[in-house]
Amino acid sequence: MFHKEGYNIITISFILVVFTNLLSRNFINNSTLNYAVGITTIIILLLILQFFRNPKRIAIIDDNIILSPVDGKVVAIEKVFEKEYFNDERIQISIFMSPINVHVTRYALSGKINFSKYHPGKYLVAWHPKSSEKNERTTVVVENKVFGEVLYRQIAGALARRIVNYAKVGDTVLQGTDAGFIKFGSRVDLFLPLDSKIKVKIDQVVKGAEDIIASK
Numbered sequence: 001m002f003h004k005e006g007y008n009i010i011t012i013s014f015i016l017v018v019f020t021n022l023l024s025r026n027f028i029n030n031s032t033l034n035y036a037v038g039i040t041t042i043i044i045l046l047l048i049l050q051f052f053r054n055p056k057r058i059a060i061i062d063d064n065i066i067l068s069p070v071d072g073k074v075v076a077i078e079k080v081f082e083k084e085y086f087n088d089e090r091i092q093i094s095i096f097m098s099p100i101n102v103h104v105t106r107y108a109l110s111g112k113i114n115f116s117k118y119h120p121g122k123y124l125v126a127w128h129p130k131s132s133e134k135n136e137r138t139t140v141v142v143e144n145k146v147f148g149e150v151l152y153r154q155i156a157g158a159l160a161r162r163i164v165n166y167a168k169v170g171d172t173v174l175q176g177t178d179a180g181f182i183k184f185g186s187r188v189d190l191f192l193p194l195d196s197k198i199k200v201k202i203d204q205v206v207k208g209a210e211d212i213i214a215s216k
Contacts, residue, residue: 067176070188075095090193097182103186136155
């Protein structure tokens with residue numbers, strides 16, 4: 001199963017692979033080179049297919065927990081001053097996604113969208129400490145009856161060139177459902193209330209809509 005954001009790229013890539021191999025067979029009279037072209041183009045297509053994969057996840061709906069919004073590795077757990085929306089201290093959990101991870105963003109909790117904003121920016125590597133403030137990013141705030149307001153931020157990385165965000169102010173969203181997509185390497189930051197009980201550790205690998213990030 002593939003994410004809808006990849007349909008056009010997958011279709012174009014498939015056509016290019018077929019076209020390239022037809023040209024190779026018709027104009028290159030060298031079986032070894034034709035074989036190399038075929039293998040290379042198929043590998044590229046497979047890499048594109050794996051990047052846009054969208055495995056079905058059935059989340060346990062529970063207002064008392066925050067689920068991981070993405071697949072990746074926890075790279076930061078720290079108390080920070082969040083200055084875009086809250087203007088107070090929060091616990092920041094950062095999850096880095098490599099190009100081989102599933103890049104679907106899922107809602108970490110159910111609730112109402114109170115804030116959703118896109119910021120153009122740079123393309124520093126996603127683990128850079130300033131990427132949360134300098135890179136292209138989107139900021140979304142979901143209000144939940146147990147946690148109150150929770151902010152998450154999709155951040156483009158050095159390879160990412162497009163962030164897709166489905167969150168619209170006023171929408172009511174369901175935990176674990178599709179919230180967007182980030183193309184080609186990226187990071188998601190969660191900003192949680194200080195009394196949240198953190199359930200993950202640095203370098204822990206997590207799965208979106210499955211692993212618990214925090215609880216009350």
